[in-house]
Amino acid sequence: MSDVSPTGLTAIDEVEGGGHTLVFSSRVAMAANTTLQLSLLFAFLYLRANNFGGMWHPSGIGTPPQVLALISLAFPVIGVLALWAVWNAVSGSRESSAVNGLLWLALLAAVLTGAVRILLMYQFNWELDSAGTYADISTLWYAVLLGEFIGVGLWLLSLVMGHVRGTDRLSPAHARAILEQWTYITGVSIAVYLLVQYAT
């Protein structure tokens, strides 16, 4: 057994370090995601500014349905609030039943977020080969965000299942990391909504 727990320091440090590592890594991932989002923003503004052949946003090409787009933002915001409450509860060592309820609420918000955004993309109704670059970049950007919501949603599902089944209680570090990720993507989604809806 000489290979395991070599110093006695590690047994404690690795648990605390694990939480720190998770939160830190999650933030680095957000930084990398920011490059992706900025690349898409650059493409949006570049294509809009150039407007080659008047094909940025030809007449007859609409914007995403306003009401559905707003609903698709409401659910992630609910998710943010629920996850914030989860983080508060876990950090304050409150009873598990409250955490369970909030986790289920956050998960429900995540599922509805994904479902509504898929529905929203079906409602775009753009023929992408002739709809101009506004439709192209908007579709791609919404698809990327949908993928990110699904990814973080799956992470949330794994945390909920572990916590509810008692196999892996939710730690403050996990609660914080997923709150930050979900808040980040929600924030980006709101910015993208404003851009796509009003910078046409």
Added chain:
Amino acid sequence: MSTRPTLARRLNEWGLLLGVIGAVIGFIIGFAIGTIAIGNSFNTDHSLGSDPGILLGYALSALGFLAGLGFLNYPIGRLLGAKRPSEEDNAYMHGEAGGLRRYFRMTTDHKVIGLQYLVMILAFLFIGGLGAMFIRTELLTPSPTIANAQSYLTLVGLHSTLMIFMASAAIIGPFGNYFVPIMIGTRNMAFPRLEALTFWLLPPAGLILLSTVFLGGFTTGWTGYAPLADQNVLGMDAYLMGFALIGLSIGLSGLNMIATILTKRAPGMPLSRMPIFVWSVLVTSFLGALASPALIAAVLMEMFSRTYQTTFFVPAGGGSPYLWENLFWFFGHPEVYIFVIPAFGLIMEMLPVFTRKPLWGYRVGVGGMVGVGVLSFVVWQHHLFVSGLAPSLRPFYMFSTEMISVPTGIIYLVSLGTLWRARTRFSTPMLFIFAFFFNFLIGGFTGVFLSDVPSDFSLHASYFVQAHFHYTIMGAEVFALMGAIVYYLPKMTGRTMDIKLLRYQFWAVFLTFNGTFLSLIAVGILGMPRRVISYAAYLQPLNDSASIFALALGLSMALFLGILIWEVVIKQRVAAANPWESLGVEWQVPTPVPTFNFDRVPVSWSLPYDYDTGKPAADFGPVAPALTGA
């Protein structure tokens, strides 16, 4: 104690085979769905299939490969709320008592992954090198002989893309993964499964890229410029999926390295005592994590264009080819430093060992690497000087590009300062270090010429650029790689190579490399464009010189591989424990390195370059009785 291995473990033993089966099944399913459900809707008209079918087939084949290897077991278990893996499971996944078979399956031991990287990179570099031999053989005569223009362009694209793929991981893959955790005093990476994933993404990426030859190839070269990429046949899809997987691997590897280095260092190791190689990996990892998303964005746009007929890069549809060029080079230029900075790190790590004196200007060297990393994000538009950059922007990008030579020069001078009044040992790795300096000097000087707008206009897309690039990447990174293999192999495998024989090999590779690319610098100055199969007759002597040297270079590289396989795999020449008398902590741990690296983590650290006093980097402190079992 465990009696019988679980089903998951027994399946894991056959991971590679199951991965191949998963890849085949994944491709069939993806191809069918893509062709039937998506392809027909968008009326793609390729005879071999549709772009959606090919792209989805590739995507699901990569996923099937990973699933077969067992990468989905853990996340699916978490989604179902299963218990976390036991200590015993973790030890198994780490490869404890796994023998040789652990090298052919998913494992979480960073040392095994380092060796997996090394073997795979050498294999793909060999294939890419064969491509170079074909190219130079074709260029022995001014007109086409063994290939036509289309297949020649595919060959050039395959050679360059495959080399770029592998060069991005050539140093960090084997040596970063193997040595960084040891050098910072931790038992594992921050995310060991993620580390394994970054390796196992590379074989499908390389094989998918090679499959382009069955799909008509691609004619864009490694830069994949639009709108040519839109017009290419199905082989272009292989390029796109290969690059997407590589981009993912680079980004995830960067994330994992950053987290490991910044949060898992041993107590008592501040950033100011990290070995310089770890610094180089840290800087490079930031470049990888922050630059690769731009590539992924560009590749996603091109995939959309080839499947949903979007017009991101087609002016008639409102798009612009410059959009691809901007996004690609925002990734592509930092990518060059992803190749070179770790090479510099390795060189500076090895240099004190052979000069027997401390690394001169350690902090300045670190500052130089950070400076190169930061500046590498603001120079990308020099690749567009000729293709349409607004004239008013040229001075800024010329200046920023020239600026980058300042921190690069600082790193160079730090290295040379270490050589000053040194008691240099001219051992074989040291020869590769000297060659690195010589080659990089030529690569650097030619680069300064190209950063200047007027000279770039006359030399753009010529063999001068190609030779410059090869001097910096092959002349620097590949020479550093070969030196590092000779240097670190005794630690990684307990085996060594015939150092005297390698001296002959070194001179062969050094002379033929310079013969090849000095000829090509001359060819470029005389105006020969790259990527052409035909050229003016008066250029034949220089081209023949380059080709003959290149063929000899190929043989000398093959000789290196031959010596490596003969000495390490077949003859198994046993190495001394610390043949170079290094003070680095990686040489203080036993060989083979224990499964979890340290019997005891060191209690205090110093820089591993104190050759004046001979003090080792790590102090393991007194042995506590409770830990020794006494």
